[in-house]
Amino acid sequence: MKTRPTARDRIMEAAExxxxxxxxxxxxxxEIVRRTDMSxxxxxxxxxSKERLFFAVMDHLGNRLAERINASIAQESDAIARLEIALTTVLESLGKRRRLAKLLLVQGYSMGNAFxxxxxxxxxxxxxxxxxxxxLAVEEGSIPPIDTxxxxxxxxxxxxxxxxxWxxxxxxxxxxxxxxxxKKILLRGVGVEAKVSIGG
Amino acid sequence: MKTRPTARDRIMEAAExxxxxxxxxxxxxxEIVRRTDMSxxxxxxxxxSKERLFFAVMDHLGNRLAERINASIAQESDAIARLEIALTTVLESLGKRRRLAKLLLVQGYSMGNAFxxxxxxxxxxxxxxxxxxxxLAVEEGSIPPIDTxxxxxxxxxxxxxxxxxWxxxxxxxxxxxxxxxxKKILLRGVGVEAKVSIGG
DNA sequence: CCCGACCGACCGACTGGTCGGTATGATGAA
DNA sequence: TTCATCATACCGACCAGTCGGTCGGTCGGG
Incomplete structure (x- = not known):
């Protein structure tokens, strides 16, 4: 289905x-225009509007990250393992994409109250x-009840x-x-006893 | 010892x-000018400059909060109790001053990278x-060693x-x-065993 | 010949900062 | 006591740059 990226996508890339x-x-x-082959x-x-373009970019990135998390989570069935792998995925995904991390975590605020x-x-x-x-973990009995x-x-x-x-x-x-x-601090915080972890 | 606040202070109040x-x-x-009896x-x-004014306001608020924390902390000698009371102080101080909380925690971002x-x-x-x-808690042996x-x-x-x-x-x-x-989650996270807490 | 996609010069609202000028009080020489 | 002098604090109309957004127009394909 994918040929040349659509104009919309090219704009969003530059905007990002x-x-x-x-x-x-x-x-x-x-400046965004300058980075595009468009007027x-x-x-x-x-x-x-500028605002809508910004939101579109943010949504796009948010979706990508969420998808990546969901994909990794789907491979595990027990709740604690899922939590661990979610943490890993976030740190790895954003860790290797500084620019995205900055946009998603910091620059979003820069809109002021509209954001x-x-x-x-x-x-x-x-x-x-x-x-x-x-x-789920509470239900499973892996951790004691808490205000989740x-x-x-x-x-x-x-x-x-x-x-x-960072x-x-x-x-x-x-x-x-x-x-x-x-992992250690957060999991222990919710009552998971220390154990040998699987992933590095 | 309170006379009329200095012009500087009146400006900062309005700016805040x-x-x-x-x-x-x-x-x-x-708009800040409008809220002042000044031109x-x-x-x-x-x-x-606007930037400097903003920083002055932020510093002022940061100092106030830090002072309040230090004052409350000074009353306790053991490290865990200090951590607990610091958490309490922050939540209480900002909890009853929504406006300050917002300024201190959120509004700076709209400055862009200068912030x-x-x-x-x-x-x-x-x-x-x-x-x-x-x-200190690690030294005291109240909690196991961690990357503090x-x-x-x-x-x-x-x-x-x-x-x-909030x-x-x-x-x-x-x-x-x-x-x-x-308190419970954070303290347990660093290895403090659950116990009856003193404050509500 | 119509229409979606695209062009880019232009508009006008907004705002941080400036600057020539003023009011007030201190200083001090006559 | 008086008046010239000077610094500090303050005034507010104005400026110049910026930037989001517009609009009349072009162009190629169906």
């Missing part, structure tokens, strides 16, 4: 690069993915911050190095 | 309100506060996200309700 580098406000539509009018034929809704949407989505598996709603956000926040620190300071290099600690 | 409400980029200097020229006599440095600075400060006490560098950022991220979720969705109301869960 510039938005990630400069953030929302410091990005001029003219401003042409771009505006495909996207009605509030999207940010809730995006983060909640990943939080509920975690929540589902925490709930809050804990899932706690996890998202924890991972988010570790990634942001984005800004470069430490740890590579981020993946933080994975064992992250 | 507007920045918190609209975020950096969507705030016009003219634009007068404002620019005290602050050289990077300040964000590292601010978050690292709180992270190392946590790190110090985690290190990463874990401290994990904590900051966790608390940050819980607060942001800012955006209002849940839990009040945020303080998340405190027991936060």
């Amino acid at each position: 690069v510039v938005f990630a580098e400069k953030g929302y406000h410091d990005t001029a539509m003219d 401003k009018g042409g771009l505006y034929f495909h996207f009605p 509030e809704k999207k940010r809730i949407e995006t983060y909640s989505r990943f939080a509920s993915l975690i929540k589902d598996n925490l709930d 709603e809050i804990v899932s956000h706690l996890w998202v926040g924890a991972v988010n911050e570790v990634l942001i620190r 984005l800004y300071t470069g430490k740890p290099a590579p981020v993946k190095e933080a994975l064992p600690v992250l | 309100v507007v920045f918190a409400e609209k975020g950096y980029h969507d705030t016009a200097m003219d 634009k020229g007068g404002l620019y006599f005290h602050f050289p 990077e440095k300040k964000r590292i600075e601010t978050y690292s400060r709180f992270a190392s506060l946590i790190k110090d006490n985690l290190d 560098e990463i874990v401290s950022h994990l904590w900051v991220g966790a608390v940050n996200e819980v607060l942001i979720r 800012l955006y969705t209002g849940k839990p109301a009040p945020v303080k309700e998340a405190l027991p869960v936060l």
Whole structure:
């Protein structure tokens, strides 16, 4: 089905690069246009506004990440293993794509209040993915009952911050190095006893 | 000892309100001026630029929070108790000052990349506060050895996200309700066995 | 000859920062 | 006491650059 990328896709690719580098406000539509083989009018034929273009890019990236997580999760049946592999997937995926990480985790905010809704949407989505598996783990009896709603956000926040620190300071290099600690602390936090882990 | 607040302070107060409400980029200097009994020229006599004004406000708030934490921490000697009370103080302080929380945690992002440095600075400060006490706890033997560098950022991220979720969705109301869960999960994560906690 | 896709010069709203000017009070010489 | 002088604090109309978005027009295929 895929021939040459559609104009829409080409625009989004260019937008992704510039938005990630400069953030929302410091990005001029003219710059995105410059990176495209298209004119401003042409771009505006495909996207009605800067805001919508930005959202489209964010959605796209969010979807890709979510898909990757879901794919990796699907290979495991027990909840704890799923949680572990989800953490791994996020750290690996974003760890090897600095630009995407920055856009997804940081630049999104740069819109100001208009972004509030999207940010809730995006983060909640990943939080509920975690929540589902925490709930499952509780049902399975692998971990004691907890407030999975809050804990899932706690996890998202924890991972988010570790990634942001890496984005800004470069430490740890590579981020993946933080994975064992992250797993150990988060899992122990919900009551999983230490054990020999499977993946590095 | 309180006379009339200095012009500088009056400007910062006005700025705080507007920045918190609209975020950096969507705030016009003219609006801050409007909220002051001062003219634009007068404002620019005290602050050289919008950016500097914003940073001044952020620093001020950061300091206040840090002071409050330090004061509460000083009352405890054992490291675990300090960590607990630090968590409590943050949740309470920001929980009862939504506006400040929003400004401190969210609104800076709309500055774009200029905010990077300040964000590292601010978050690292709180992270190392946590790190110090985690290190202490390890020394004391209250918890097993861990990578306190990463874990401290994990904590900051966790608390940050819980607060942001509250800012955006209002849940839990009040945020303080998340405190027991936060304490329990984070402390258990670093290896503190469950016990009867003192504070609610 | 119509229409979707695209072009790019242009518009106008907005905003950070400036600058010539003013009010007030301190200083100090006559 | 008085008045010239000067610095500080403050005023607000104005400017110049920026940028999202528009619109009249082009063009090729069906």
